[in-house]
Amino acid sequence: MHYLDHAATTAVLPEAAQIACRVMTEQFGNPSSVHKMGIAASGIVEKARKQVAAILNAEPSEITFTSCGTEATATAIYGACRRKGRGKHIITTMIEHSATLNTVKQLEQEGFEVTYLEPDADGHISTADLRAAVRPDTALLTCMLVNNEIGTVLPVKEFGKILKKKAPNALFHIDAVQGLARLPIKPKLWNADFISVSGHKIGAPKGIGALYIRKGVRIAPLMLGGGQERGMRPGTEATPNIAAFGEACRICMEQMDDNAAKVEALCTQLKEGIAQRFPWAVYNGKHDIPHVINVSFPGCKSEVLLRVLEMHAVYVSSGSACAKGKASHVLAAMRLEHTRIDSALRISFAPSNTSDDVEALLDALEEGTKRLKRE
Numbered sequence: 001m002h003y004l005d006h007a008a009t010t011a012v013l014p015e016a017a018q019i020a021c022r023v024m025t026e027q028f029g030n031p032s033s034v035h036k037m038g039i040a041a042s043g044i045v046e047k048a049r050k051q052v053a054a055i056l057n058a059e060p061s062e063i064t065f066t067s068c069g070t071e072a073t074a075t076a077i078y079g080a081c082r083r084k085g086r087g088k089h090i091i092t093t094m095i096e097h098s099a100t101l102n103t104v105k106q107l108e109q110e111g112f113e114v115t116y117l118e119p120d121a122d123g124h125i126s127t128a129d130l131r132a133a134v135r136p137d138t139a140l141l142t143c144m145l146v147n148n149e150i151g152t153v154l155p156v157k158e159f160g161k162i163l164k165k166k167a168p169n170a171l172f173h174i175d176a177v178q179g180l181a182r183l184p185i186k187p188k189l190w191n192a193d194f195i196s197v198s199g200h201k202i203g204a205p206k207g208i209g210a211l212y213i214r215k216g217v218r219i220a221p222l223m224l225g226g227g228q229e230r231g232m233r234p235g236t237e238a239t240p241n242i243a244a245f246g247e248a249c250r251i252c253m254e255q256m257d258d259n260a261a262k263v264e265a266l267c268t269q270l271k272e273g274i275a276q277r278f279p280w281a282v283y284n285g286k287h288d289i290p291h292v293i294n295v296s297f298p299g300c301k302s303e304v305l306l307r308v309l310e311m312h313a314v315y316v317s318s319g320s321a322c323a324k325g326k327a328s329h330v331l332a333a334m335r336l337e338h339t340r341i342d343s344a345l346r347i348s349f350a351p352s353n354t355s356d357d358v359e360a361l362l363d364a365l366e367e368g369t370k371r372l373k374r375e
């Protein structure tokens with residue numbers, strides 16, 4: 001099997017799976033229980049909170065566990081926009097994940113005005129456009145750190161500066177789901193008030209995420225209940241997933257430099273192979289990080305090409321996994337021609353990939369593109 005779809009999800013790291021299994025079968029107390037098993041479970045959650053805080057360069061008290069990146073994002077966006085006395089204007093980009101886009105669309109229906117910043121043909125969002133968009137009544141800027149379809153990095157440091165200078169009361173949310181463990185996360189330098197992350201993109205199980213909430217920022221929770229996570233996210237804590245997420249963060253942090261070098265080498269190998277064997281292929285976006293490469297094979301519909309690759313046990317994607325095969329809103333926002341959007345593949349690496357995976361992909365692509373071009 002050659003799995004090259006890590007922007008969709010990753011395998012759970014063995015160490016993270018082991019911890020989750022132990023917490024499920026042995027240390028399964030409820031962190032709210034006051035007996036020994038409850039206290040032990042609470043200790044497991046707090047240890048994981050420290051590990052997540054460490055990779056986010058944050059204080060443990062600034063971390064709230066959620067069920068996923070989508071929930072973290074919704075908590076931040078609704079929380080920021082429903083504050084008393086805030087303005088009625090939101091800024092986001094046209095290339096956000098649906099977790100953000102659908103949440104701001106909902107707020108638009110509730111009376112908020114939303115400015116959607118447009119990417120250029122390379123998938124970059126300009127700081128000049130942001131500067132022009134910020135207004136005194138801007139309540140929130142919400143944007144991603146790394147785009148999940150094309151791997152572009154947004155200039156969040158400059159965005160934070162511009163926002164806070166022009167609208168000091170506005171809050172800044174960053175969706176760092178695809179940036180976690182790939183890039184250093186710097187909440188203070190970026191002037192971030194909220195940062196969303198998700199476990200299943202870095203070797204933790206599905207069903208765990210976290211929201212960084214800057215110390216001093218007060219927002220209402222999405223739900224009310226038993227007061228867990230300091231009232232920000234009620235519901236009995238998913239202790240196995242939380243423990244596994246903490247462990248995955250610890251491992252990724254320790255291996256960040258080595259992992260970056262491994263992925264860079266795989267990306268170079270892929271690009272050299274594409275240049276040699278498919279000189280007619282076209283890259284979409286500038287993939288500022290080597291983990292996510294988006295490339296079109298004009299004349300070969302990606303949905304069909306995916307099936308041919310699958311027959312060779314090579315797994316890539318035609319875009320965001322959440323888009324379920326719909327035409328990419330990211331590539332459309334970049335105003336690419338239909339034939340390019342229609343034939344785009346997203347290849348996304350993890351450090352566990354090998355050069356054999358890249359060779360298998362190139363071989364399968366050769367067969368697939370030859371066959372589809374003949375048809």
Ligand code: PLP
Nearest residue numbers: 068069070097099148177178198
């Ligand atoms: N944001 C981005 C950029 C993503 O890529 C994803 C998942 O693909 C999400 C948010 C949602 O994360 P989750 O699947 O944990 O809800």
